[in-house]
Amino acid sequence: MNIHAIRAIYRFEMARTWRTLMQSIISPVISTSLYFVVFGAAIGSRIPESHGVSYGAFIVPGLIMLSLLTQSIANASFGIYFPRFTGTIYELLSAPVSYIEIVISYVGAAATKSILLGLIILATAGLFVPLHVTHPFWMLLFLVLTAVTFSLFGFIIGIWADGFEKLQVIPLLIITPLTFLGGSFYSIDILPPFWRTVALFNPVVYLISGFRWSFYDIADVHVGVSLAMTLAFLALFLAVVAWIFKTGYRLKA
Amino acid sequence: MQNVITISNLSKTYASGFQALKQINLDIRRGEIFALLGPNGAGKTTLISTICGIVKPSAGSVLIDGHDIARDYRTARSLIGLVPQELTTDAFETVWATVSFSRGLFGKAKNPAHIEKVLRALSLWDKKDNKLITLSGGMKRRVLIAKALSHEPTILFLDEPTAGVDVELRQDMWKLVRTLQESGVTIILTTHYIEEAEEMADRIGVIRKGEIILVDDKMALMQKLGKKQLTLQLETPLEAIPGGLNGYQLELANDGNELTYTYDTQGERVSILALMQDLNTAGIRFKDLHTTQSSLEDIFVSLLKEKA
Ligand SMILES: Nc1ncnc2c1ncn2[C@@H]1O[C@H](COP(=O)(O)OP(=O)(O)OP(=O)(O)O)[C@@H](O)[C@H]1O
Numbered sequence: 001m002n003i004h005a006i007r008a009i010y011r012f013e014m015a016r017t018w019r020t021l022m023q024s025i026i027s028p029v030i031s032t033s034l035y036f037v038v039f040g041a042a043i044g045s046r047i048p049e050s051h052g053v054s055y056g057a058f059i060v061p062g063l064i065m066l067s068l069l070t071q072s073i074a075n076a077s078f079g080i081y082f083p084r085f086t087g088t089i090y091e092l093l094s095a096p097v098s099y100i101e102i103v104i105s106y107v108g109a110a111a112t113k114s115i116l117l118g119l120i121i122l123a124t125a126g127l128f129v130p131l132h133v134t135h136p137f138w139m140l141l142f143l144v145l146t147a148v149t150f151s152l153f154g155f156i157i158g159i160w161a162d163g164f165e166k167l168q169v170i171p172l173l174i175i176t177p178l179t180f181l182g183g184s185f186y187s188i189d190i191l192p193p194f195w196r197t198v199a200l201f202n203p204v205v206y207l208i209s210g211f212r213w214s215f216y217d218i219a220d221v222h223v224g225v226s227l228a229m230t231l232a233f234l235a236l237f238l239a240v241v242a243w244i245f246k247t248g249y250r251l252k253a
Numbered sequence: 254m255q256n257v258i259t260i261s262n263l264s265k266t267y268a269s270g271f272q273a274l275k276q277i278n279l280d281i282r283r284g285e286i287f288a289l290l291g292p293n294g295a296g297k298t299t300l301i302s303t304i305c306g307i308v309k310p311s312a313g314s315v316l317i318d319g320h321d322i323a324r325d326y327r328t329a330r331s332l333i334g335l336v337p338q339e340l341t342t343d344a345f346e347t348v349w350a351t352v353s354f355s356r357g358l359f360g361k362a363k364n365p366a367h368i369e370k371v372l373r374a375l376s377l378w379d380k381k382d383n384k385l386i387t388l389s390g391g392m393k394r395r396v397l398i399a400k401a402l403s404h405e406p407t408i409l410f411l412d413e414p415t416a417g418v419d420v421e422l423r424q425d426m427w428k429l430v431r432t433l434q435e436s437g438v439t440i441i442l443t444t445h446y447i448e449e450a451e452e453m454a455d456r457i458g459v460i461r462k463g464e465i466i467l468v469d470d471k472m473a474l475m476q477k478l479g480k481k482q483l484t485l486q487l488e489t490p491l492e493a494i495p496g497g498l499n500g501y502q503l504e505l506a507n508d509g510n511e512l513t514y515t516y517d518t519q520g521e522r523v524s525i526l527a528l529m530q531d532l533n534t535a536g537i538r539f540k541d542l543h544t545t546q547s548s549l550e551d552i553f554v555s556l557l558k559e560k561a
């Protein structure tokens with residue numbers, strides 16, 4: 001293991017986070033707060049409690065997931081795309097680092113950032129609604145697993161993209177809609193049976209359900225299924241990353 | 254082991270189908286300065302990038318100090334420092350951070366004293382806290398060199414290090430290259446300035462359309478291919494070259510006012526002496542004379558023409 005290299009890349013990426021603190025941390029916090037003001041306080045006060053959880057509290061796990069998914073993808077894809085774009089990737093490719101080390105450091109840094117972000121949003125939410133986490137261990141597990149998994153996904157996008165638009169396209173066209181429709185703001189139980197079945201094809205439903213379960217013990221699907229789904233995504237993305245490195249896809253001419 | 258790099262049958266065909274390297278065989282000797290010359294698009298950067306792991310070879314192998322660049326890439330790459338042709342740097346990092354980053358990337362523990370030494374040698378010390386985006390092109394070039402030297406490589410690739418560089422930096426750079434060579438570093442450089450190769454290199458390789466068409470010691474090359482010309486300014490113009498001088502390669506120029514004699518650099522003295530005597534016998538007098546020797550550039554140009 002080239003520990004020095006992992007440390008160097010990780011530090012480099014984290015330094016970028018601190019440098020761009022405004023957009024990395026503060027803007028998601030502001031947008032999440034807005035969701036609370038609008039959905040939690042304004043509209044939510046007219047929505048009845050379900051399972052003894054107020055609507056404002058109910059949407060907290062979904063909102064954190066929303067940020068976690070979009071931010072993990074954004075951080076990781078940008079982190080690897082930018083050196084490709086500027087050409088500084090030459091140094092990484094010519095360095096004595098293995099692919100595993102590259103993934104650990106880039107994905108590790110991106111995941112760290114979105115985990116921090118998730119915790120900050122959680123703390124922000126605590127200012128608006130009373131929070132309690134029934135299964136803290138599971139909460140952290142889902143937080144970390146989701147951050148890592150979707151940072152891997154972002155890493156893949158950053159290698160696949162050959163322009164800044166492509167970097168935006170997947171989060172915008174796929175992840176955000178799937179998250180909104182995946183039960184961030186409602187339980188899929190309230191959907192008519194047909195749409196409920198459709199919703200079960202949305203992978204994000206499983207992520208949000210498991211995460212919400214760790215908070216309030218209420219879930220759309222069994223927590224074991226949620227965990228299995230998360231791990232399946234992790235395995236899928238790991239396989240794609242392994243293939244990318246094996247073939248040199250878009251990294252090496 | 255005398256050779257520090259051994260390239261065997263190395264070929265590269267890009268995804269576009271373009272074959273940029275054709276069966277390259279080349280050995281680089283330990284401690285030498287090797288200049289790779291060739292026109293634009295000849296494959297110099299491709300060759301260097303392949304050795305350094307940035308481009309995947311299509312066939313063939315490269316050994317770095319006995320370590321295969323594919324199988325034993327860690328050891329192979331840790332021995333190499335690369336200064337790329339393009340000026341690509343981060344923007345918002347400081348000089349110090351980016352150079353320290355390179356050292357870490359290449360698996361070396363922190364060593365601020367070494368980084369300081371490198372930065373001072375490149376006159377970058379007073380810029381160490383500056384952001385890269387604020388530096389001029391020449392300064393960025395220095396930073397790239399500093400990054401390449403940050404991990405104490407034993408082989409240094411300089412891909413057109415003097416493109417767009419002023420005289421002072423160029424001289425600094427060559428001084429540094431000499432110092433590095435004295436400390437045992439092998440240096441491979443590409444350049445379009447042939448005087449540079451002539452001044453710096455121990456050996457010269459010429460690459461054209463992906464093929465190495467010549468590798469030789471610089472001195473041998475210049476001697477082998479070098480021609481000398483002796484030009485005599487005649488006192489009285491000649492109509493024709495007298496028959497008695499037929500044994501020499503002589504030409505009349507400038508309305509018969511100049512006589513030029515072309516000869517190989519080998520065995521020159523004897524023939525010049527004989528020519529002088531024969532001129533004397535023929536009653537030809539001259540008021541001035543000078544000699545010119547073909548430079549590497551002439552050799553290079555004629556070589557590329559010849560093989561075209
Ligand atoms: N990624 C690539 N895909 C396809 N062709 C490429 C690629 N990179 C380089 N080439 C082609 O390979 C050939 C060799 O390019 P290379 O950059 O190695 O030349 P060079 O000798 O370094 O030239 P220069 O003196 O201009 O730097 C050129 O014809 C170039 O167009």
Ligand SMILES: [Mg+2]
Pocket residue numbers: 297298299338412
């Ligand atoms: Mg080049």
